[in-house]
Amino acid sequence: MALPRFACFAGRAVRSLEHALNKQAGNFPGVVAKRIDSNVLTYEAQKILDTAVVTTGTNGKTTTNNLLASCMEAAGNEVFCNREGSNLETGVITALLDKRKAPFALLECDEMYTRFVLPKVHPRLFCLLNLFPGDQIYRFGSMERIFDAVADACNGSTETVLVMNGDDPNCRAVTVRAPQNACITFGIEGACADDGADTFEGATCPSCGAALGYSLRHYGQLGRWTCPACGETAPALDVTARNIREQDGHYIIDIAGSTKLLGGCTFDVADVTVPCTGLYMVYNVLAVRIATALMGCDADTFKRVVATFDPKNGRLQSFEVAGRPIMTNMAKNPVGFNQNIHMALKHTNPSAIAFLMDDMVECNGDYSWVDGIEFSALAETALAGTPIFYGGEIAEPLKRALDAAKIPARRADKVADVLAALDSHDGRKLFVIANYHALERVCHELEGLAS
Numbered sequence: 001m002a003l004p005r006f007a008c009f010a011g012r013a014v015r016s017l018e019h020a021l022n023k024q025a026g027n028f029p030g031v032v033a034k035r036i037d038s039n040v041l042t043y044e045a046q047k048i049l050d051t052a053v054v055t056t057g058t059n060g061k062t063t064t065n066n067l068l069a070s071c072m073e074a075a076g077n078e079v080f081c082n083r084e085g086s087n088l089e090t091g092v093i094t095a096l097l098d099k100r101k102a103p104f105a106l107l108e109c110d111e112m113y114t115r116f117v118l119p120k121v122h123p124r125l126f127c128l129l130n131l132f133p134g135d136q137i138y139r140f141g142s143m144e145r146i147f148d149a150v151a152d153a154c155n156g157s158t159e160t161v162l163v164m165n166g167d168d169p170n171c172r173a174v175t176v177r178a179p180q181n182a183c184i185t186f187g188i189e190g191a192c193a194d195d196g197a198d199t200f201e202g203a204t205c206p207s208c209g210a211a212l213g214y215s216l217r218h219y220g221q222l223g224r225w226t227c228p229a230c231g232e233t234a235p236a237l238d239v240t241a242r243n244i245r246e247q248d249g250h251y252i253i254d255i256a257g258s259t260k261l262l263g264g265c266t267f268d269v270a271d272v273t274v275p276c277t278g279l280y281m282v283y284n285v286l287a288v289r290i291a292t293a294l295m296g297c298d299a300d301t302f303k304r305v306v307a308t309f310d311p312k313n314g315r316l317q318s319f320e321v322a323g324r325p326i327m328t329n330m331a332k333n334p335v336g337f338n339q340n341i342h343m344a345l346k347h348t349n350p351s352a353i354a355f356l357m358d359d360m361v362e363c364n365g366d367y368s369w370v371d372g373i374e375f376s377a378l379a380e381t382a383l384a385g386t387p388i389f390y391g392g393e394i395a396e397p398l399k400r401a402l403d404a405a406k407i408p409a410r411r412a413d414k415v416a417d418v419l420a421a422l423d424s425h426d427g428r429k430l431f432v433i434a435n436y437h438a439l440e441r442v443c444h445e446l447e448g449l450a451s
Contacts, residue, residue: 004043007036011097029097030090041089041120044096048080050103052121053291056111056150057129057165059336061087063315064129064284065108068291071305072104075297080105085313089116104295112140112149119156124262125294126154126181127163127287130280131170132220134333134369139362143170147206151177161261163290165283166235167222173206175235184259186286188218189240194279195219198338199374207232218279220335239267239290241282249347250275253282255289262294269299273307276316278343280336314439319446321419326430326446330439332360334372337433341377344431351429353378354389354418355398358437367397375405382407387428389418392438415445 011033018028033040045052055065062085069081080102082095087110095107109117111131118126128150133143140146151174154162158180165171166185175183196217203212203221210229217223226233239257251274258266267289274281285306292302311317319326331337337355344353360367382388390398391413402409412418415432422428434442 003037004040007033007040008044008097008099010036011040011094012099015094015097024084026084026086027088027090027094030086030088030093033093033097034090039120041093041096041117044093045121047096047098047101048103048105048121049101051125051295052105052107052123053125053127053295054114054117054121054123055106055108055127055129055287056114057127058111058132058134058333059339060129060280060284061108062313062330063281063311064127064287065106066311066313067284067288067306067309068106070309071288071292071297071302072106072295074305075292075301077104077295078102080107082107083313087113089113092117092121111146114153115149115156118153118160122157123160125163125291126157126160127291128165128171128174129283129287130165130168130220130222131173132333132335134335134372143173147173147177150174154178154181157181163287165222165287166237167218167224167283169203169206169212169221169225169234172232172235176206182261183235184238184261184290185235186239186257186283186290187222187234187237187241188244188279188282189237189242189256190244191216192218192244192279193246194342195223197342197377198335205230205232219339222283239286241286244282246277246346249277251277251282253285255286259290265293267293269303272303275307275309276343277346278339280339281316314434314443317443319450321415321446321449322424324419324422324424324428324430326415326432328432328434328439328442328446330436331433332436334369334374337373338377340431340433341374344433345377345381347429347431349429350386350426351431352387352389352418352422353431353433354391354412354415356390356392356413356415356432356434356438356442357395357398358393358435358441360394360435360437367394370397370401371404373401375402375407378407379405382409387422389421391417392434415442416449419449 011029015029162183167187205227208230212225243254388409389412
């Protein structure tokens with residue numbers, strides 16, 4: 001036991017040094033600990049006294065994981081959590097470096113790293129939110145490689161219950177490869193106002209590869225799908241969001257469903273306020289409801305935390321600079337950008353939209369996926385006078401896609417540049433949509449401008 005203890009001691013020392021230097025302690029303390037003991041995560045997992053939940057997916061894992069942690073803390077529990085979004089195995093190690101023990105660990109994990117984390121942590125629940133293409137193809141080569149990696153994670157922890165988006169055929173592709181894990185499915189019941197608002201190039205069957213058909217499609221490949229070739233269909237949903245009502249800047253939904261797994265649990269809760277009008281957040285909230293209910297968080301606490309959730313990490317974060325309201329959000333692939341565009345377009349008062357992207361080294365300079373962003377949806381609002389901006393280290397792909405959609409846009413690499421170009425008295429709300437690599441510096445800039 002001396003080696004893992006020393007590994008944790010060294011990791012804590014590095015983390016303390018980073019904090020002293022006012023730096024975010026992300027993956028590096030975990031890198032140091034793992035270098036000393038490659039199996040340190042297995043040792044650290046013993047600090048989790050009750051339940052570990054690992055959350056993965058292309059979009060939404062940081063928000064979902066932080067919501068899980070906030071709900072459990074509000075219910076009076078002590079937790080481990082990698083809130084800053086450091087989601088490699090080393091980031092998970094960093095999150096567990098404390099000397100203390102805690103009943104719960106809420107851990108987000110990059111899809112490709114789940115195969116290293118699950119077999120060491122053996123979580124009670126594994127939340128699989130979605131698996132979208134786009135930038136993922138450039139990061140990992142193919143969606144098949146991602147399916148196999150997540151399935152390997154399940155195969156390495158067969159006692160873990162998979163909490164899965166049943167509307168996503170790509171999530172279903174994981175269960176085809178890892179059928180031994182018990183599964184709780186969630187999804188959206190019935191049609192919504194935004195259904196099919198985005199363009200869609202189609203999805204393929206997780207079993208035979210044929211083109212899927214849809215009786216109902218929400219966005220991307222998410223919906224009620226069927227394969228006409230082999231008969232594979234979207235799974236029945238254990239837990240659903242229904243009666244989705246859009247109000248000013250948010251949804252109100254009802255959640256219904258139950259499961260016989262883990263001793264049986266009912267998830268029904270009415271009139272849940274979802275703090276934005278993006279359907280992606282409805283899916284996140286469903287996963288949170290399932291996991292927190294199974295960990296003993298009561299419905300009233302869940303509702304209160306979700307309704308008042310302030311992530312303070314750039315995701316759906318609000319700022320005010322010189323009286324101007326500003327909302328930031330993160331997007332890293334076409335689906336994420338498109339959901340943000342549709343959410344901004346729902347703002348009925350005058351607004352402005354800025355797209356900022358910094359270098360994504362994992363894309364190896366290939367940003368052709370940016371052409372899949374539906375900038376054409378901005379045509380009407382741009383014609384009506386909504387200012388559109390783009391910028392950042394890799395502004396050119398954005399400019400190319402905006403020009404192709406015939407959207408007039410101005411270059412602005414910083415938020416201060418955007419604000420300088422706006423009329424200081426027009427009262428427009430500014431939506432800043434930044435990729436992961438730009439988001440931290442955008443928030444840091446806004447914190448300085450707002451102070």
